[in-house]
Amino acid sequence: MRHYLLGIRFFWQTPEGGVEKQNAFKNALLNESLAILRMRNVTSFRRYEVSVTYIDEFACSEDEIMSSASLLWCHSGVSTVRFGERIFTLVAGDLLFAPEEVQVTDDSQGLVLDIRFDVLNIVGPARRIHLGHIWNDRLTFEYSRSLLGKGTLSPDIAKLFTDRVPTPPLPAPRKARAVAQILVSNPADQTSLEEFAEMQGVSARTLQRQFLKSTGYSFSEWRAAQRVCVAASLLAHDFSISVVASLVGFAATSSLTRAFRRHTGSTPSTFSSGQIGMGAAGQPPRIPATTTFAEAHQDQQLWIYSGTATVTTPGYCRFMGQGDMVTIPAGTQTRIDVAAGSIAFPVPVGLDEWGMDLARVVAVNNQQQKALTALEQSEWSQLSEELLNTPIPVKM
Numbered sequence: 001m002r003h004y005l006l007g008i009r010f011f012w013q014t015p016e017g018g019v020e021k022q023n024a025f026k027n028a029l030l031n032e033s034l035a036i037l038r039m040r041n042v043t044s045f046r047r048y049e050v051s052v053t054y055i056d057e058f059a060c061s062e063d064e065i066m067s068s069a070s071l072l073w074c075h076s077g078v079s080t081v082r083f084g085e086r087i088f089t090l091v092a093g094d095l096l097f098a099p100e101e102v103q104v105t106d107d108s109q110g111l112v113l114d115i116r117f118d119v120l121n122i123v124g125p126a127r128r129i130h131l132g133h134i135w136n137d138r139l140t141f142e143y144s145r146s147l148l149g150k151g152t153l154s155p156d157i158a159k160l161f162t163d164r165v166p167t168p169p170l171p172a173p174r175k176a177r178a179v180a181q182i183l184v185s186n187p188a189d190q191t192s193l194e195e196f197a198e199m200q201g202v203s204a205r206t207l208q209r210q211f212l213k214s215t216g217y218s219f220s221e222w223r224a225a226q227r228v229c230v231a232a233s234l235l236a237h238d239f240s241i242s243v244v245a246s247l248v249g250f251a252a253t254s255s256l257t258r259a260f261r262r263h264t265g266s267t268p269s270t271f272s273s274g275q276i277g278m279g280a281a282g283q284p285p286r287i288p289a290t291t292t293f294a295e296a297h298q299d300q301q302l303w304i305y306s307g308t309a310t311v312t313t314p315g316y317c318r319f320m321g322q323g324d325m326v327t328i329p330a331g332t333q334t335r336i337d338v339a340a341g342s343i344a345f346p347v348p349v350g351l352d353e354w355g356m357d358l359a360r361v362v363a364v365n366n367q368q369q370k371a372l373t374a375l376e377q378s379e380w381s382q383l384s385e386e387l388l389n390t391p392i393p394v395k396m
Contacts, residue, residue, distance in 0.1 A: 077110025188249035307342020
């Protein structure tokens with residue numbers, strides 16, 4: 001018997017009628033859809049997913065709703081990931097953003113957390129930043145948020161990719177731009193202003209004026225700003241300050257330090273081992289307390305990965321610690337309050353707490369997201385076409 005992915009996503013513009021009516025509509029739509037599939041003898045599904053998304057007409061863009069970008073945290077070990085024709089090797093403490101789906105290769109030896117949100121609020125090309133093990137708990141918490149169905153990446157994580165040492169603007173005049181492009185290609189180039197001016201067939205005063213008027217920087221300031229920008233990126237990959245100073249063209253580490261203070265207000269050491277693309281990550285933000293309430297129609301099961309939590313229902317209270325598992329019955333007034341600094345993961349109902357660890361949580365979640373084979377995809381496409389073109393009467 002073949003197993004199929006069933007995915008139904010229904011959009012409407014304004015949530016009217018309250019939660020009960022919305023859930024009734026979702027369930028009615030699901031039941032009618034399943035009936036059509038059973039007529040084709042499709043009765044088993046590898047992954048079962050139904051989501052109803054309410055869209056305010058001006059609240060979000062289509063790109064925000066259907067994000068295909070990837071955010072991967074290498075929790076431990078070493079892993080190789082691929083997207084398109086590009087390959088990245090991740091080591092423990094690396095965070096990778098890619099603007100498209102990423103595949104972790106089968107021979108990877110590390111534990112990678114695939115952090116998925118509808119809205120990441122990160123733009124730009126793929127890039128990897130090294131935060132180190134000190135960020136492990138905070139990124140693990142973010143992974144748990146994604147599994148709990150939160151829609152948006154936390155701002156504290158999104159801002160890690162903010163360009164905090166902006167690249168100096170390229171000058172507009174052709175002669176000055178040609179010089180700037182040489183320095184972008186080789187920041188360590190020691191050619192003087194006068195030598196560049198002679199190469200471009202203009203006076204040194206003219207070249208200086210072109211830089212200052214179109215960028216706001218003198219020639220020497222522009223070159224220093226470009227070197228600082230490149231140095232910040234190199235420090236992210238654990239190059240020593242002395243090596244970085246040499247690579248970008250400073251005669252001594254003291255020169256690099258002075259340039260960093262002038263252009264960033266910080267020293268190079270604040271950008272090392274905590275680099276965030278173009279800024280210092282520093283200490284991770286504290287993990288906040290969270291609360292999970294019972295759902296209307298589906299039981300939930302949570303596993304306490306770290307810290308403590310409290311289960312409360314009318315007339316009953318239970319304290320939980322690391323490794324404990326709890327089921328939240330549907331349609332009840334049960335709630336779980338997870339303490340600040342603690343992490344809880346949703347797991348399939350019925351999963352035993354014995355032998356449970358983060359690797360198992362990741363494996364279960366990855367299995368639920370496993371892609372269809374080419375044959376399954378072809379057959380599912382045919383079924384989807386029939387489903388989409390079949391009128392579905394929904395009784396409320």
